[in-house]
Amino acid sequence: MNPFRYERASDASTAVAMLGQASGGAFLGGGTNLVDLMKLGVAQPQLLIDVSHLPYNRVELLSDGSVRIGAAVRNSDLAADRTIRSRYPMLAQALLAGASGQLRNLATTGGNLLQRTRCVYFQDISKPCNKREPGSGCPAREGYHRNLAILGASEACVATHPSDMAVALVALDAVIRVLGPNGERTIPLTDFHRLPGDEPQRDTMLEHGELITAVLCRLPRQSMLLRA
Ligand SMILES: Cc1cc2nc3c(=O)[nH]c(=O)nc-3n(C[C@H](O)[C@H](O)[C@H](O)COP(=O)(O)OP(=O)(O)OC[C@H]3O[C@@H](n4cnc5c(N)ncnc54)[C@H](O)[C@@H]3O)c2cc1C
Ligand code: SF4
Numbered sequence: 001m002n003p004f005r006y007e008r009a010s011d012a013s014t015a016v017a018m019l020g021q022a023s024g025g026a027f028l029g030g031g032t033n034l035v036d037l038m039k040l041g042v043a044q045p046q047l048l049i050d051v052s053h054l055p056y057n058r059v060e061l062l063s064d065g066s067v068r069i070g071a072a073v074r075n076s077d078l079a080a081d082r083t084i085r086s087r088y089p090m091l092a093q094a095l096l097a098g099a100s101g102q103l104r105n106l107a108t109t110g111g112n113l114l115q116r117t118r119c120v121y122f123q124d125i126s127k128p129c130n131k132r133e134p135g136s137g138c139p140a141r142e143g144y145h146r147n148l149a150i151l152g153a154s155e156a157c158v159a160t161h162p163s164d165m166a167v168a169l170v171a172l173d174a175v176i177r178v179l180g181p182n183g184e185r186t187i188p189l190t191d192f193h194r195l196p197g198d199e200p201q202r203d204t205m206l207e208h209g210e211l212i213t214a215v216l217c218r219l220p221r222q223s224m225l226l227r228a
Contacts, residue, residue: 006028012179018049042125052072058070075107078095134200159200176189179213
């Protein structure tokens with residue numbers, strides 16, 4: 001693993017400012033994906049800014065009936081939350097379908113949305129991969145591509161995003177709250193993950209330095225509540 005610096009952010013604005021000044025830095029959630037990729041040499045951040053202790057660890061029912069999920073809420077806590085289980089059972093089920101209890105205890109909501117593909121060539125730095133190294137090629141097209149894309153693939157990349165949670169959130173019309181150097185913005189989850197196109201190295205619409213602070217789920221339609 002390459003040497004790197006570790007900082008724990010005291011607040012969100014400081015975290016955003018720190019990453020804005022470090023082009024080779026990255027936010028750290030539970031580390032269950034990023035640290036693995038660092039061990040494999042796929043990711044080589046020089047600075048890790050730990051955002052898992054920021055005050056975004058609550059699931060809140062808002063006055064307009066929607067639910068705000070903080071970006072630092074752990075996957076286990078989200079799946080066990082009473083509001084989530086009663087209003088959005090598909091979200092709890094999707095979370096529990098993923099990874100293992102130990103991983104879910106660490107994995108955060110923000111980190112889960114930004115985990116990288118599990119394409120075997122992406123994770124192997126001895127192989128070419130357009131997502132990891134643009135222009136180097138895509139061996140998955142002719143090689144091992146189980147669980148990769150049938151729809152939405154491109155000549156450059158056929159990778160899929162591995163988050164089970166994201167699929168449920170897309171079905172629930174969730175939106176993502178982001179804080180960046182230019183302030184706050186909201187991104188519908190349907191627009192958040194990019195198809196690979198000819199820029200497979202870009203997984204999402206997030207810009208460098210932008211921090212996910214929360215995910216917002218609207219009140220489910222009455223029919224969904226009755227089914228639950
Ligand atoms: C063995 C194994 C099996 C797995 N199986 C499944 C599965 O079946 N289904 C599934 O969905 N997932 C699965 N996962 C993936 C797991 O869910 C993710 O590793 C986890 O959700 C990532 O969350 P994290 O908080 O640890 O992210 P990290 O590893 O800390 O970060 C991931 C990315 O998010 C960025 N980031 C983190 N927080 C923020 C933030 N607030 N704002 C902006 N950027 C941020 C980091 O910079 C990094 O790029 C598996 C993982 C492993 C290791
Ligand atoms: S499918 Fe994408 S991630 Fe996998 S080898 Fe091809 S370019 Fe890389």
